[in-house]
Amino acid sequence: MIAGVTIELNEKTRALLDGKNFATLATVNPDGSPQTSVIWVKRDGDSVLLSTVRGRRKERNIARDPRVSLSIFAMDDPYDYVELRGIARFEDGGRALIDELANKYRGHDYPADPDGTVRVAVRIAPARITGFSA
16 A cells, blocks of 8 residues: 555445445554444545544544555445555544434434544545455
């Protein structure tokens, strides 16, 4: 994976990301072991966006090592999947993004976060795509 190189997503991958399909984000723990989280995602051009809370394991892992892997599969056919590998970076707008994602997946805004919670958006720039439908 070459840092800073983003590849163009094909139509099949765009359709998976645009649908109500769950994704699994893999990050690297401090000891080198993998950490995964099932998440909601959206596509923004050829990037993928997700929302998380500052201080969660995935956020801490990305802050330390921004290399990630994201697998997404079609809910109606799990053999239809792609894996995106790339570099993640933080952006503002995590609260607005979680509401947008909740509306995409559940049809309503996300519940209010506890006081003091800081949400961040994470943008993944894919550098490699593999999978059955890639």
